[in-house]
Amino acid sequence: MSISAQEVKELREKTGAGMMDCKRALTESGGDMEVAIDWLRKKGLSKAAKKADRVAAEGLIGVAQGDSSAAVVEVNAETDFVARNEQFQTLVRTVANEALATAGDRDALLAAAMPGAGHSIGEEITEAIATIGENMTLRRVAVLSVSPGIVATYVHNSVADGLGKLGVLVALESEGKPEVLQDLGKRIAMHVAAVNPLAVSPDEVDAGVVAREREVYADQARQSGKPENIIEKMVDGRMRKFFEEVALLKQSFVVDPDKTVEQAIEAAQADAGAPIKLVAFVRFALGEGIEKESSDFAAEVAAAAGS
Structure with a gap:
């Protein structure tokens, strides 16, 4: 049967659920509004919308490695406790892996199919909100690719493989030995994690x-x-x-302070057997830039007591 846009709009207003979830609910219920509402309630999707205005500044950074590319994503939740939830960890790891095919496009990633689920990654996040009970958002995604060369990764404060509180990607363009490039890239990524440069070179600031x-x-x-x-x-x-x-290239190298990062790259070229160019880096720190809510517990109690 055909479901009208007006029916979807009405169900959204009644439940606060997402457009696609409302359309699916109406389809499953044969267009019966009350049955559709119950369908959403049973799935927990109407509850998910009520959590959407709550600040999500915790969560995990996820990193995934491809052949000559790598991806980093930030998936936020409300509490640090969720980062230890196996379901949430699996979700973030899957999102990072699927990001490799999106060229860093967040909307494309949300619309991409969730492996083995029959729906999108965005819908999977909505279902996770209902199941786990916290607001969650895919805040940002970045992908670096280079050819020839490698994209090295580093995860700081790791809680599981490829998951942690801070993730870094470093792209090195070179035809040199992959093992040398990976070692150098990993050390530069650790430097980026520690120092947080603004750009690769002065010209790029x-x-x-x-x-x-x-x-x-x-x-x-x-x-x-x-x-x-x-x-x-x-x-x-x-x-x-x-x-x-x-500027990253001009900074004193954390791993070897007697050299700049640029000098460390030049020194590694002999072992690599080819020139090396650092073309890009990405650094995601969990929750950076998100204004977290602070509450006055005493004031809340006083307000509740009517004083």
Whole structure:
């Protein structure tokens, strides 16, 4: 039978469930609204929508490795406890693996088929919300690919294989020995996890960030009363120092502080037997940038007591 858009809209308004879930419920119930509502309730899907406005800043970072690519995803939940839930871990691991085929497109990943489930990854997350009892979101996804070369991965604060609180991808373009590239890539990924650079090279640092830094340094230098030509040189010196701090290639290598990352790559080329170029990196830290709710328990109790 045909289900109208108006019927789907009405069921959504009554239950708060997702559009596709409402359409499926109406189809399964032969268009009977009350039966469809009960169908959603039994599946736990109407409850899932009620949790959607709750802040989800915990969860897991998932990393998956392909032949010449790798993916990293962030799937959030409300509490750290869920990260230890086997069902949730399986979900995040599957989402990361399926991300390899999406080129980093979040919407495409949500719409992709959940292996062996007969529905999408987005619908699987909705069902997990109902089953586990917490709001969950696929917040972001990134995929790096390189040819020839490798994409190395690193997971920090790992709770299971490929799952943790922080994930890093590092893409090295080279025809060199894969084992040498993997070792170097893994060490650089650990460096990225620890230092959190802004960009690969000075040229790739956001122009707005560079302009703001130059303006601050220029204002500071003018307070010295020196002439403009001297101020310009002072600012250039400060900017060189700034790039050493934020551009990955110019940073002191955490694994070998006597070298910059760029020098470490150059040194590894002899063992690899070919030139190596660091083309990109991605760093996902769980919950970064999410404004977490803070509650005053005493105030909540007082409000509940009517005082």
